[in-house]
Amino acid sequence: xxxxxxAAPLLSVRGLAKYYGTRIGCTDxxxxxxxxxxxxxxxxxxxxxxxxxxxLAGHQQPDRGEIHFDGRDLLAMSEPERRRLSRTEQAFxxxxxxxxxxxxxxxxxxxxxxxxxxxARNYGQIRETGLDWLGRVEIAGARIDDRPSAFSGGxxxxxxxxxxxxxxxxxxxxxxxTGGLDVSVQARLxxxxxxxxxxxxxxxxxxxxxxxxxxxxxxxxMVMKSGQVVEQGVTDQVLDDPQHGYTQLLVSSxxxx
Amino acid sequence: xxxxxxxxxxxxxxxxxWLAEERRGDTAIAALSIAQIREQLKLSxxxxxxxxxxxxxxxxxxxxxxxxxxxxxxxxxxxxxxTTLPRFGSSLPVETARMAVIRRISATYRDLPGGQVLGPTFxxxxxxxxxALAAEGLDVVEAPSANPEGLDNVPHVMGFLNRxxxxxxxxxxDEVPPDLTRxxxxxxxxxxxxxxxxxxxxxxxxxxxxxxxxxxxxxTHAFVGELRIGQVxxxxxxxxxxxxxxxxxxxxxxxxxxxxxxxxxxxxxxFTRGYGLxxxxxxxxxxxxxLVDRALRWKELGESxxxxxxxxxxxxxxxxxxxxxxxFLEHIxxxxxxxxxxxLELVRRLRAAAITPSGKEE
Amino acid sequence: MNVASADNYxxxxxxxxxxxxxxxxxxxxLAVPGYQVPFAPREMPMPYxxxxxxxxxxxxxxxxxxxLKVIDQGADDTTNAVSxxxxxxxxxxxxxxxxxxxxxxxxxxxxxxETPLKEDQILVYQVPxxxxxxxxxxxxxxxxxxxxxxxxxLMHVKLYEDIARHGEIATAYAWPVMAEGRxxxxxxxxxxxxxxxxxxxxxxQLFGAGREARIHALPPWTKVVSLDFEDHPFxxxxxxxxxxICGSCESYLDxxxxxxQGGRMFVCSDTDFCSTRSNAQQSGAA
Numbered sequence: 001x002x003x004x005x006x007a008a009p010l011l012s013v014r015g016l017a018k019y020y021g022t023r024i025g026c027t028d029x030x031x032x033x034x035x036x037x038x039x040x041x042x043x044x045x046x047x048x049x050x051x052x053x054x055x056l057a058g059h060q061q062p063d064r065g066e067i068h069f070d071g072r073d074l075l076a077m078s079e080p081e082r083r084r085l086s087r088t089e090q091a092f093x094x095x096x097x098x099x100x101x102x103x104x105x106x107x108x109x110x111x112x113x114x115x116x117x118x119x120a121r122n123y124g125q126i127r128e129t130g131l132d133w134l135g136r137v138e139i140a141g142a143r144i145d146d147r148p149s150a151f152s153g154g155x156x157x158x159x160x161x162x163x164x165x166x167x168x169x170x171x172x173x174x175x176x177x178t179g180g181l182d183v184s185v186q187a188r189l190x191x192x193x194x195x196x197x198x199x200x201x202x203x204x205x206x207x208x209x210x211x212x213x214x215x216x217x218x219x220x221x222m223v224m225k226s227g228q229v230v231e232q233g234v235t236d237q238v239l240d241d242p243q244h245g246y247t248q249l250l251v252s253s254x255x256x257x
Numbered sequence: 258x259x260x261x262x263x264x265x266x267x268x269x270x271x272x273x274x275w276l277a278e279e280r281r282g283d284t285a286i287a288a289l290s291i292a293q294i295r296e297q298l299k300l301s302x303x304x305x306x307x308x309x310x311x312x313x314x315x316x317x318x319x320x321x322x323x324x325x326x327x328x329x330x331x332x333x334x335x336x337x338x339x340t341t342l343p344r345f346g347s348s349l350p351v352e353t354a355r356m357a358v359i360r361r362i363s364a365t366y367r368d369l370p371g372g373q374v375l376g377p378t379f380x381x382x383x384x385x386x387x388x389a390l391a392a393e394g395l396d397v398v399e400a401p402s403a404n405p406e407g408l409d410n411v412p413h414v415m416g417f418l419n420r421x422x423x424x425x426x427x428x429x430x431d432e433v434p435p436d437l438t439r440x441x442x443x444x445x446x447x448x449x450x451x452x453x454x455x456x457x458x459x460x461x462x463x464x465x466x467x468x469x470x471x472x473x474x475x476x477t478h479a480f481v482g483e484l485r486i487g488q489v490x491x492x493x494x495x496x497x498x499x500x501x502x503x504x505x506x507x508x509x510x511x512x513x514x515x516x517x518x519x520x521x522x523x524x525x526x527x528f529t530r531g532y533g534l535x536x537x538x539x540x541x542x543x544x545x546x547x548l549v550d551r552a553l554r555w556k557e558l559g560e561s562x563x564x565x566x567x568x569x570x571x572x573x574x575x576x577x578x579x580x581x582x583x584x585f586l587e588h589i590x591x592x593x594x595x596x597x598x599x600x601l602e603l604v605r606r607l608r609a610a611a612i613t614p615s616g617k618e619e
Numbered sequence: 620m621n622v623a624s625a626d627n628y629x630x631x632x633x634x635x636x637x638x639x640x641x642x643x644x645x646x647x648x649l650a651v652p653g654y655q656v657p658f659a660p661r662e663m664p665m666p667y668x669x670x671x672x673x674x675x676x677x678x679x680x681x682x683x684x685x686x687l688k689v690i691d692q693g694a695d696d697t698t699n700a701v702s703x704x705x706x707x708x709x710x711x712x713x714x715x716x717x718x719x720x721x722x723x724x725x726x727x728x729x730x731x732x733e734t735p736l737k738e739d740q741i742l743v744y745q746v747p748x749x750x751x752x753x754x755x756x757x758x759x760x761x762x763x764x765x766x767x768x769x770x771x772x773l774m775h776v777k778l779y780e781d782i783a784r785h786g787e788i789a790t791a792y793a794w795p796v797m798a799e800g801r802x803x804x805x806x807x808x809x810x811x812x813x814x815x816x817x818x819x820x821x822x823x824q825l826f827g828a829g830r831e832a833r834i835h836a837l838p839p840w841t842k843v844v845s846l847d848f849e850d851h852p853f854x855x856x857x858x859x860x861x862x863x864i865c866g867s868c869e870s871y872l873d874x875x876x877x878x879x880q881g882g883r884m885f886v887c888s889d890t891d892f893c894s895t896r897s898n899a900q901q902s903g904a905a
Contacts, residue, residue: 266696333666340662580667584668585668594692595888598874599812
């Protein structure tokens with residue numbers, strides 16, 4: 001499968017496992033993510049997809065396995081290195097924007113935080129970048145000094161995306177980014193995300209239970225059940241011609257809706 | 258006059274003189290003796306000893322007298338005195354199993370070895386003002402005394418549960434506990450350090466926290482396994498002798514709660530423990546302490562994270578000391594005019610900037 | 620009952636063990652400028668929040684030959700300054716002074732003296748909240764991590780928010796600084812007017828927070844930078860007046876309300892600075 005021109009994958013995962021006592025969080029997960037590629041991870045709740053994501057993003061320590069980012073061993077990194085990485089080259093979009101935003105701080109401050117964390121010290125430039133990013137996520141520039149609490153759910157989610165992308169990360173983790181939004185709001189957000197991913201050449205690991213979301217965004221798909229990957233491949237192929245019984249069940253249940 | 262804040266040397270002396278006069282009150286009324294306070298306001302004395310972390314009823318009574326009955330002020334006096342005392346060593350752990358109990362109750366058993374001993378409690382009094390107390394010179398009717406035998410070796414209720422492994426084993430506790438008064442509080446704290454902080458903590462604060470757990474903010478479903486109050490002997494090992502000798506007796510209130518059980522597929526369910534130990538007869542404090550202790554143990558017992566004030570170690574330990582709290586609270590009475598001046602200028606400047614450019618000023 | 624009298628206390632109140640513990644913390648703080656060193660504060664006979672940290676640091680520094688000056692709000696005669704000075708007179712028997720140039724140890728609350736300090740002096744600050752990040756993040760465990768990892772983005776977010784809302788950084792006192800390019804620290808609640816005096820100061824500067832159990836320090840000649848933005852630089856400011864007593868236009872001023880008609884006058888907050896100047900003027904005029 002991996003016959004792409006790039007020399008090396010951006011993210012490389014081998015034999016990853018995480019246990020909660022004797023219960024399996026996820027086990028035996030291996031995959032490569034290439035620059036500019038969107039990998040969708042689907043499965044029901046409890047399938048291990050969120051555990052996998054939090055291990056990849058460094059929120060949890062896996063019990064076994066290896067994670068390499070751009071050739072660097074993530075699990076061997078010191079905490080300062082890991083945290084610096086997670087606010088420069090990596091980003092994390094939470095399902096609930098309240099988990100990813102500072103609700104008591106203006107939209108501009110939310111976008112500017114990552115810039116200031118890596119040393120930006122010019123107020124005018126930080127503000128300009130903030131305005132630029134508000135435009136890119138379709139929020140009126142006049143709202144720059146408003147707090148996210150005054151925003152609708154869809155706007156909060158778009159703001160969270162802007163706050164994450166402002167430092168031009170190479171890899172973005174997304175946890176159900178459209179969950180909890182109305183269908184029409186979801187469609188707009190997906191459209192926006194698709195544009196940003198394409199324009200910025202982002203690599204994305206996207207966790208969702210919504211097959212419509214992966215069909216629109218993901219190049220490749222991984223199906224998880226009971227902590228294990230049961231099927232993976234090109235998105236259209238997996239969705240149109242599912243091999244594993246569980247994937248067939250997932251796809252058919254969606255088609256019924 | 259506000260000038261009193263500056264040039265205040267004489268003002269301070271005069272204020273102190275006035276305070277001394279007010280403390281004494283009407284000189285036609287006989288002054289309280291230390292012994293009177295010690296004997297007749299014993300529960301105040303106990304609280305001052307507990308939160309002052311110094312077991313000396315006479316000093317506590319003196320502090321109450323000097324503080325005009327303000328218990329936090331009295332605790333402060335005791336703490337400030339305690340800190341100057343040399344430390345010769347530490348005692349052996351006291352054996353509360355060998356406590357000579359004056360009160361011992363269990364809410365988890367109807368009857369049990371050693372019996373339910375009510376002791377001198379307000380519990381079943383009717384809270385009616387006893388106007389007879391307003392009359393002076395009345396003799397007290399002596400309380401009947403029961404056969405006191407066996408009350409100095411009453412088994413712990415928790416022991417019964419422990420024998421069947423129905424309750425978690427008590428902590429090993431062989432380590433020398435950290436000393437909050439000699440080392441900075443470092444978080445996260447271990448249980449010994451938490452208990453130490455709670456034992457010195459403000460009774461009212463712990464009461465409210467414990468109460469909040471009962472109302473669902475970190476519920477632990479506590480039963481009072483046992484509450485006991487009485488004298489224990491304090492022993493210390495003297496290096497010169499090589500063995501322990503008795504150096505005195507102190508009164509303690511001890512509370513052990515039986516709490517909601519944990520357990521998993523691999524581990525059978527067991528009740529868990531909360532513990533409170535306080536100088537003197539301070540059962541409200543001992544109960545509160547054991548509920549808060551149990552609430553703070555959620556992490557080590559593997560309970561899921563659900564935020565509640567009483568489960569928040571950093572919040573509880575940082576705010577339970579009333580001497581720290583009252584000092585910092587009251588320091589806002591000190592002059593802050595230098596800072597206020599710079600705020601004043603800032604607000605004036607911001608207001609001027611806000612009003613001028615938009616031309617709202619006419 | 621055995622109640623010790625004042626004469627029974629050790630020199631400078633604290634016992635020698637405690638002073639040794641404090642001196643270790645002070646040395647560590649001096650070795651790592653701006654880093655908050657935990658120490659085990661003792662209960663002092665004055666309340667927490669009233670200068671117990673400063674008092675303990677002073678007690679650890681004082682030797683019998685010292686000459687102590689105590690100021691609060693810049694003045695030697697404010698009540699709390701009087702009270703602390705009296706305390707050390709009583710328990711240490713050291714000489715005291717109100718003259719900045721004569722003092723070897725100066726304990727202060729909220730001000731840095733106007734008269735430049737010298738190499739053989741120690742300035743001891745009373746600190747209420749030593750953690751500059753505290754009002755952005757209430758958890759000690761989290762703020763210690765932020766310092767360890769130099770995660771100071773949030774601090775600038777606060778300054779950003781000020782400018783966005785008010786057009787300038789709306790901090791008038793306790794303006795956060797960066798010590799020697801590594802630790803963000805609070806200079807204690809001094810007016811921002813005093814911030815420039817922190818940097819390249821010949822004297823030792825010690826900051827004691829009793830209730831919060833932390834000591835931080837600036838060794839002599841430490842570079843101290845007030846946090847700001849390139850296009851919104853830090854500016855020290857004061858009331859735009861001259862002192863009505865000594866005429867100084869350079870010193871920080873107190874605003875004194877003189878009547879209930881809105882009348883007011885401005886006078887030096889530093890009483891020693893003011894009286895030294897006016898005495899010199901009088902003798903010059905005579």
